Amino acid sequence: MNPGVTILICTYNGAARLPVTLQHIAQQVMPASLPCEVILVDNASLDNTVELAQEEWARYDTRIALRIISEPKPGLTYARERGFAAAAYEFIILCDDDNWLSSSYVDRAFTVMMQHPTIGLLGGYGQFVYEEPPPEWLVVFNLYAGGRQAAASGGMKDHLVYGAGAVLRKAAWETLRGQEFAGALTDRLGHQLSSGGDYELSYAIALAGYMIWYDEALIFQHFITANRLTRDYYITYIKESSRCFSVLEPYKILLKTGRHGLGNFRWELFKSFWYHIKKTGALLFKIAFVRKGPGRRTAYMLELLLLKGRLRSYEHFAVMEKNYKQAIELKLRLPQVIYPDPVSADYAAVRD
Secondary structure (H helix, E strand, O other): OOOOEEEEEEOOOOOHHHHHHHHHHHHHOOOOOOOEEEEEEEEOOOOOOHHHHHHHHOOOOOOOOEEEEEEOOOOHHHHHHHHHHHOOOOOEOOOOEEEEEEOOOHHHHHHHHHOOEEEEEEEEEEEEEEEEOOOHHHOOOOOOOOEEOOOOOOOOOOOOOOOOOOEEEEHHHHHHHOOOOOOOOOOEEOOEEEOOOOHHHHHHHOOOEEEEEEEEEEEEEEEEEEHOHHHHHHHOOOOOOHHHHHHHHHHHHHHHHOOOOHHHHHHHHHOOOOHHHHHHHHHHHHHHOOOOOOOHHHHHHHHHHHHHHHHHHHHHHHHHHHHHHHHHHHHHOOOOOOOOOOOHHHHHHHOO
């Protein structure tokens, strides 16, 4: 693999969001010896995304090359896969078109990934920036990709980091593709708000033996547009996002227990169901008896909507069991990654 960084931006109708995103990339501070490129994947845009990106990038005096490719099949997962295949370098930053990377982001991502060859996916710390002041209910119950992912930097025990700003080791992706891994979740699909593809990728990489890591010094800003601050938009997002639960929960159980038996899966699934029942009951108690302002009440009602969506997933037990079997089959096919994890000897050579 070629040591270096590919910044991957997948966009659908991103003309309004891209200028600031590209500006932050052009302002990266990194050693001259660190290879870097930007790949913009146009995912069936209907606006002037491509022309604007070319014009905007031409404004900057930067050695980072910009390549624009097309993925006509709608869906963020498809666009990312197209970008993964095209990436020239080993480390791929998943920079959404509303992510503003800090000036040290590329250098920090490269450093951490080179120092720790066991990391398959590295998550950062997204700080929210809102186009308009957010409503109280969103501050209380925010499901968008952002915030601290752990108390401190290190391996994630739950094997999850959100996709925004994450850094993928291309070798990990190629390990999955070599075993014909095809995710069941497509993430954003045009104007649809489906999600979970980043979590499915995270779980699949963990099944191959790679570590899922968080670095609190890897900071970016996640710009939330005004249209995403409305209650109607958020309700749609919750309803469509809750559909991914039946895919992700079987992965979670397999990684948690490491056991392949269906009896174990059914017991763990029952415990998961009972956990959500208790959480729903506690939330209903809060709604009925705990004093609160209208914003907090709305937050509770939105969380209840999410829990109801997850509880409905348990009705499709056969589907979840099938997904569990497929996760086991994937794990058994994957070569398990075993690396010593002191600082990589390759790191100093590239940096020098």
